Amino acid sequence: MSTITQTLSRLGATEPAVGVMTGTDWRVGHGELCEVMSPIDGSHLASIATATEADVESTVAAAQEAFLIWRSVPAPQRGEFVRKIGERLRMHKSDLATLVTWEAGKITQEALGEVQEMIDICDFAVGQSRQLYGLTIASERPLHRLAEQYHPLGAIGVISAFNFPVAVWAWNAMLAFVCGDPVIWKPSEKTPLCAIGCQAIIRQVLEDSPDVPNAISSVLVGRAEVGQAIASSSGLPLVSATGSVPMGRAVGKTVAARLGRSLLELGGNNAMILAPSADLELALRGIVFAAVGTCGQRCTTLRRLIVHQEIAEACLDRLKKIYANLVIGHPEQDGVLVGPLIDGRAWEAMQSALAAAQAQGGRVTGGEKLNTGVPEGGYYVRPAIVEISADAAIVHEETFAPILYVMRYNSLAEAITIHNNVPQGLASSIFTNDVCEAEWFCSASGSDCGIVNVNIGTSGAEIGGAFGGEKETGGGRESGSDAWKNYMRRTTNTVNYSHELPLAQGIQFDV
Numbered sequence: 001m002s003t004i005t006q007t008l009s010r011l012g013a014t015e016p017a018v019g020v021m022t023g024t025d026w027r028v029g030h031g032e033l034c035e036v037m038s039p040i041d042g043s044h045l046a047s048i049a050t051a052t053e054a055d056v057e058s059t060v061a062a063a064q065e066a067f068l069i070w071r072s073v074p075a076p077q078r079g080e081f082v083r084k085i086g087e088r089l090r091m092h093k094s095d096l097a098t099l100v101t102w103e104a105g106k107i108t109q110e111a112l113g114e115v116q117e118m119i120d121i122c123d124f125a126v127g128q129s130r131q132l133y134g135l136t137i138a139s140e141r142p143l144h145r146l147a148e149q150y151h152p153l154g155a156i157g158v159i160s161a162f163n164f165p166v167a168v169w170a171w172n173a174m175l176a177f178v179c180g181d182p183v184i185w186k187p188s189e190k191t192p193l194c195a196i197g198c199q200a201i202i203r204q205v206l207e208d209s210p211d212v213p214n215a216i217s218s219v220l221v222g223r224a225e226v227g228q229a230i231a232s233s234s235g236l237p238l239v240s241a242t243g244s245v246p247m248g249r250a251v252g253k254t255v256a257a258r259l260g261r262s263l264l265e266l267g268g269n270n271a272m273i274l275a276p277s278a279d280l281e282l283a284l285r286g287i288v289f290a291a292v293g294t295c296g297q298r299c300t301t302l303r304r305l306i307v308h309q310e311i312a313e314a315c316l317d318r319l320k321k322i323y324a325n326l327v328i329g330h331p332e333q334d335g336v337l338v339g340p341l342i343d344g345r346a347w348e349a350m351q352s353a354l355a356a357a358q359a360q361g362g363r364v365t366g367g368e369k370l371n372t373g374v375p376e377g378g379y380y381v382r383p384a385i386v387e388i389s390a391d392a393a394i395v396h397e398e399t400f401a402p403i404l405y406v407m408r409y410n411s412l413a414e415a416i417t418i419h420n421n422v423p424q425g426l427a428s429s430i431f432t433n434d435v436c437e438a439e440w441f442c443s444a445s446g447s448d449c450g451i452v453n454v455n456i457g458t459s460g461a462e463i464g465g466a467f468g469g470e471k472e473t474g475g476g477r478e479s480g481s482d483a484w485k486n487y488m489r490r491t492t493n494t495v496n497y498s499h500e501l502p503l504a505q506g507i508q509f510d511v
């Protein structure tokens, strides 16, 4: 038996070709087969019968029925369901990480880290299940109470990307569950086995939770048509989508046309400002993890380094040496820091971005495909450093590959202007030991991103904060802080406990 088959069977997922899963009820989809390949060596992992639009419809109908039950279960009891999911995730942490590694190509450490994010959001959501608070507001009328309540919203659609094939679903689903909402998940067609593994965990918990409606959690494997069917389904009041800007535009437009809510977490073109006062050794570690981690395929990957003129040479010297010695290879091998790109298309996109950078005056170091010391059949690359002008067109684009554009600055004002002058606004960072610079970067006239870090790289956010960004990143906030409010509807209740009927704004209207 292959590693994947063994891993799936430990999770309890022994059915072949299943692409439509509603709770414990798993069946083959009516759509074409989705062939799953491993980025590690191009090996064929599975063929899965995908969902069709009719499958989407029946799944939405089941989720809507589940909602009618789940919304009336007290929130702390809904939290108990999520607590059990967290327990199972702890038991199967390395199984899920194995699926992440084989399907997304992440090194073991990062795959384990991703499953840890799932466990963390479970804990967070369990706590949140007792804190779905509304405000009590002073009423302007005598003997009136003005207060807010948060109620479950309905069934939620979640569309996720290959690069975080389990955690992003968990951020959405665990909050949605405690908020009283069933979830329908369309994972990336590149990583359906990860979703099957997650649904197997849900199935384990459902078998142990007779009071939880079966259609609380569904998975639909499919391509963009399935995503579009989810986006256009009026049975899903909220669609949360993570992925590229074009995908987000399509989903956002469709959801907006039916006046639904969308929660978008799209591309990033994340930068770090490296100031002269920074601890260079610390900064280098921050740069390298953020720029080459997950082979440059995180939304939060560091893509632009804006370094002060005075320290640029020293920094580039050190960085090039570190890049030249990076251990690249099989993501399960000890000591490897950089695994493969997801597929050949990612490699082509990287090559065309590097060619464009060169044509626009950039000086490229690295970026070549490795053919020795790495598994055959995968796309393994040496991460690239590109010294380039901040004005070059390519610098304004997100290429989902390990390319770090390096540009220089003289004043912090100039650095912040360069920093913000891209269409995306997800994660940002400054390395400085000057408190005034740090505070400026965090201020209203500093970074325009959703995530603003000081003396930390751009990637690797904790789940406790709200995650997301501005501009073309889509404006959504997932995960911690008050992101739970996305999954609920707020009512404003005004209760008159007097025997008069005073009108607001002092209006007199005697009948």
Ligand code: UN1
Binding pocket: 117, 163, 164, 168, 242, 297, 298, 299, 300, 458, 459, 460, 461, 462
């Ligand atoms: C993503 O790339 O879509 O901050 C999510 C990070 C991770 C999440 C990234 N915690 O890098």
